[in-house]
Amino acid sequence: MDRIYRVEVRSRELTEGDGLLEDIAALGIAGIRRVERGALYFLRGALTEEDVARLCEELLVDPIVEGARIGLASDPVETPPGAVRVEVGLRPGVTDTVAANIMARGRLLGMEGLRAAATGQSYLLYGEVGRAEIEEIARRLLYNEVIQYYEIGPLTPHVGIEPPESEARAERIPLTQMDDEALLRLSRERLLSLDLAEMKAIQAYFQREGRDPTDVELESLAQTWSEHCVHKTFKGLIEYTEYGPDGPRTTPIDGLLRTYIRAATQAIRAPWVLSAFVDNAGIMAFDERYEVSFKVETHNHPSALEPFGGANTGVGGVVRDIIGVSARPIANTDVLCFGPLDMPLEELPTGVLHPRRIYQGVVKGIEDYGNKMGIPTVNGAIYFDPGYTANPLVYCGCVGIAPRGAHPRQVQAGDLIVVLGGRTGRDGLHGATFSSIELTEETGITSSGAVQIGNPITEKMMLDAILQARDERLYHAITDCGAGGLSSAVSEMGREVGAEVHLERVPLKYHGLQPWEIWLSEAQERMVLAVPPEYEARLRAICQGYSVEMTVIGTFSGDGRLRLYYDDQMVADMDMAFLHEGIPRRHLKAVWQPPARPSGTPSERPMDAWMLLVRMLAHPNVRSKEDVVRRYDHEVQGGTVIKPFTGRWDDGPSDGAVIKPLEVRDSWRGIALGCGFNPAYGEIDPYAMAISAIDEAVRNVVSIGGDPERTALLDNFCWGNPSLPDRLGALVRACQGCYDGALHYGAPFISGKDSLNNEYTDRLTGKQVAIPPSLLISAIALVNDVRQACTADLKAPGNPLYLLGWTRQELGGSYFERLLGVPYPNPPQMAPAGPATARALHEAMRRGLVRACHDCSEGGLGVALAEMALGGGWGAEVWLGAVPWEGPAPEDDRHILFAESNGRYVVEVAEQDAEAFEAILRGANVPFGRIGWVRSERMLRVHTERKGELLAVPVETLRRAWRGHIPWGEVEL
């Protein structure tokens, strides 16, 4: 007879907690004095109380600091006086790894009677608040309805509930007879996201085949032809109209990818690029023996819906892209965009999680996956703008290393189709659309499909097994199951040869999945390999050694068709050529019209230079993100030579990260990582944004020792709806900037991705809002000898300081503009001297002439100097008259200090090296000025030619502002 036990585990000690009280206060709910957390376990089976006590002792309770209360789930649960009990559980069908581990241990302990387990959390809220407030706290902070349910009082457990049995069959869709309207309705109702031209192409194909498609076939086509998988916007034919001074001019663009992005890579012809836009990640040569790969992905909509799970699986997904090029992940990067953390609740759009909640969940998700997989998270940025409130951005990047030639890409007819790793469930089916369906107890299983839940340990185990299989050369090809699941992975691999798959062989998390669900599921932590039959046994032995599940689900057939079976029913039989090439090309219209900006002399708020500087440093986008970054393990694998923080107290900013891979034992070679991201320029001109993002990414890697002639780029666009001509026009401008910027530096794109349709429609107002145009450029560069790498912190008083590169009247989109609240016309443009400057600076670094280097980005020279001073714990004194200025002399000296012109670096050099350093710069015709000195007096002093001292601020004040000790709102005149 089955019984359900309830075990509630609580800590006996008081810790400082994790900020829940502060979060409650931030909701505007007063009266909660204290919160206690507890862990809930529900154990079901033929168990005695002694069995449960033993499980507690062996597994569930830490005897030193915890205590447990054991009872039957049906027993009354006591709540201490003065407290309200809120309990949260996972909906049935949602992955529960802790419960899975309890089950596995139960077997190890010989506890045959244990049949199912489930977990949950309990909260005791002490204080005087009403039920409405408690519900508000639960809804806003304690649970997410997409994956969880809650109760005020003891939780009713769902433990070991199996979904109802249902027959797994493919359905025929009577599509060949449909008219246009019916075709469009079908696309909408099945969430296919196909337009009429695409639906008609499918209809024509099946009319030729003389039959109707199955649901599996239709879903496969929708997935293969989705924007996410086939990038129809970037490949589409665009009629582009640009409004210039001479009126509109219209030109056709034969695909953005072909015309700009790939074209740049082809024009640059770098021999060290080993793979660009072909594999799951871009690959460049590291040395004669190794290659490095880099990929950046986004996971925006899943993160808006379930921040922890969305970001978590975002990291997991990009890591699999790296495993998918047979490489070991050695570094993670992440760039995150949120709405303002202090946004008032009443301004929050309906149905949207508060930015604070999204931020906390996303950071936790990234922390969890990266740390648990043992990959150092070393580079990134966090950016706040109201435009990201309803649609946050989560860019996740991963770098890998592999022996050269170790990644096979040749599927052969007769190879087995092998799935490794996690099991398949309804995870991520049709992604975000499920969130709009009202969830009930009965739809628990279905709702679990809305989000993907990650398990980094499963992925780590799979990685360990795959690297061994790679080294023993047991497979002919490999790819990951990402968007589109098996459908995407198998059809992509079998594109040339064809594939035959038996869906009933796919191992499932729970029964009841329809064939199309198995085929399309986006369950995490799965890879597909093409394995020659003679290696199956060896691969199986390796997998067993790492406790990794491995299943042969079919064969790469050789007949060029995609044939799917479920038991003996044939559920799909399509021509691979049609699947991959049958999609009609998109025809799109794009318009670019420069936004109207007020001109003339703006009347701006009076603000002293020192106040501007302190406020810039304290700005949420500029200030230190140490409270987040320290939660990421940036040291694991022991190769982080330049860390996210640097300087005298390990808390000054770095321009990027330098990694010396653990694999490479006999040389000092490493890689530098950096990124450029500035949507504020994009609001004025996406072309300037792209130019500046590339410039910044290159500056980042060059500042820390990267070789500018061995620098590769990644482009990641997050944009609004491309069927709206203004959104697409802005995208065209950005792509044009990408082409020009990449060619300027000779830095090829090796990988890129676009995430479109980042728009949000307010259900109440009907207003449609796109995110700011957001282009992330990531850079990866070789560092020939990591012992020559460089940091930004000032090193020694008396050393001269140089500014390299021209400063120009470029304040459009700058922080100067932002703080003064008036628009300036010119965002930073291309710096013609940028590449020569980068090369000369790199030469000086290789000759050991550079003590410190920092690029000028947000806040220009002013912020760069401040960051170098606060990192080094020294002062600096500079004269703006020595700054190389291009153009008519500025009316306002503050413009010199805060212009954000591209191609500039502040460099500290030892006095005895100054002559050699200047000789290199002169030889390369690089604009530079010796602007001042490092000082032992801990002040930043800036002098002007005309008015004497422009500012003098104690470095400690700068440091406090940058470290967030001077709250943003309190920096007042």
Next chain:
Amino acid sequence: MKAPRILILHAPGTNRDREAAWACTLAGGEPEIVHINQLLAGQRRWEDYQMLVIPGGFSYGDDLGAGRLWANDLYHRFREAMDAFVEAGKPVLGICNGFQTLVKAGYLPGPPPKQRVTLTFNRRGLFECRWVRLRAEPSCRCLFTQGLEEDILCPVAHGEGRLALPDEATRQMLWREGLVALRYVAPKDPRDAGNPSAAVTVREEAGYPANPNGSVDDIAGLCNRQGNVFGLMPHPEDHVFPQQHPRWTRGERGGLGLILFRNGVEAARRFV
């Protein structure tokens, strides 16, 4: 002279095994990363190794508490072999997740199987990665921490690293019996931050963030009564060459964690 063979134990979710192996190699040992399944299947034997390292990571995802399930493995699957290894006096080093495992399996402070202390959630409630300074307790008999003339500088990277004790008696026992091997320290004079010498005067209490997790008495590492089983939360394997030092570009050097591995390998030699 033959190098001692070092068993680097790997469980699902272990991830700092390769660095630990590299540190062992640099220290003169012959490490081998061995999955627990290989030991269970009899493909590898405990008795063929002279030293054991239980490295960092997230064994079993930290589900049910860091190290809990791996400790459960040691207790139920490897009890005899592990006890024999320890009783023979072979060096055993647990780092981070390995330390948590040894504590929860009762090997630290020992004797097993009773768990006497714990490593639980950091005082601040969050995972943290930062560099710390560790000083060896001179009175401790731990074979790994003998003769340290410099403090060890290395990173911590954990969320559950706070040493907590059930009572005052346990605290006194740890000190009385010389089981405290390493403490988190902070130089009294901040200008000494660049000097790794163990002679530098330190504050009486390290305080946050020098003691990153709030461990009682700033304890960072413990050993057993024999001195051959040693565990610590920080990662000495991540400071084995000078450019790993967070301030190496400022000319700061020293405080390598390699010395702990050298001491371990030396002690393992008599079992070769």
